Amino acid sequence: MSAKNAKFSNNTLKIIEELNNGVKQASEEIKEKATKYEKALQELQKIDESKLTKEQQQVLKVFKGELDKGEIKKIDLNDLYILDQGTRHATTKKILVKQNGAESTGALTNDELINMSEAIKNGSVLLESFERLKNGFRYSYEWENDGVKLRLVVDDLNDGNKIFDFHRNFKDFRDARPQPSTSKDNGTQPITLTEPNPTPKPLNSQEDLLKTSENLNETTQEATKLSPLEQAEAEKLAKLQREQEQSEQEFLKAKEQETKRKDALKRKLEHERD
Incomplete structure (x- = not known):
């Protein structure tokens, strides 16, 4: 059965279409x-x-x-x-x-x-x-x-x-x-x-974190009204969103470490030139 003939919601069909476009x-x-x-x-x-x-x-x-x-x-x-x-x-x-x-x-x-x-x-x-x-x-x-x-x-x-x-x-x-x-x-x-810079925008404020949390709650509530397949897709998306939030926080720490590393390398190069 094709995706168009299956009884999926518009959101699920959109996800399937995006996946197909990504493969193409x-x-x-x-x-x-x-x-x-x-x-x-x-x-x-x-x-x-x-x-x-x-x-x-x-x-x-x-x-x-x-x-x-x-x-x-x-x-x-x-x-x-x-x-x-x-x-x-x-x-x-x-x-x-x-x-x-x-x-x-x-x-x-x-x-x-x-x-x-x-x-x-x-x-x-x-x-x-x-x-x-x-x-x-x-x-x-x-x-x-x-x-x-x-x-x-x-x-x-x-x-x-x-x-x-x-x-x-x-x-x-x-x-x-x-x-x-x-x-x-x-x-x-x-x-x-x-x-566009592919780097995800970090969540710097409590308001950003709150909005993300609200979106996750809405996704979970909508999932309870879906079919088993649609619910699995929604839960997968919610998990990805949580992982993205975590990776954004890790990115901030990694960026700070990278800045320190570059500063150290810069000082080393200046020392070697003298």
Whole structure:
């Protein structure tokens, strides 16, 4: 018996429809990712390795599965260090930093350095992000931390130079467009695009907690009027809502710990530079 022919309430039918839509969306996302993966493999086969620098050849071997991904991370972390040193001393290797596609002005800030290095160390090197450029190739790292998606796009150029392009919270680096900076220091902080932050809103007030409690009570009362199947669905939703409330409280504690950790890392980096 189909969901439409079964004797379910409108609310239950809506839940079933949302679940079906979620499965459909996930299937489309998997298909899209597979297409990008296949395209990346085709791009790899077109590259003439004899024209690449030694570091580029190592990067290419990582994407071909011939070297561990840790090798590419070591190269990029070292170049990130050169980038930081280049803001203080002259360097033969030219490395630029961008924010959402726009060239960043001024020296590399501590926040930029920390965010970019964390994206490299903790992030995944995305094979489907690989693409050829006229003067090199491009790939990216992706890392989600506290509900904030960080992506570092790397342009590895044939002349030995490199561009790090740092992004926050956007759906696809291929479709990203630069956004004007609203910060007073002209873009030293990563720009947040208009994609909604997936982090759940914490319950900070007694009023918020009271409203949540009232909603749970109403859900429980409505469940007593439902069929056994509908009641099971309602109880499942109520349980999920309670778990979300608990996770929101845990999120506040975790966020506080993460802030302390970043402050400690920032002090460590400053100490190592001196």
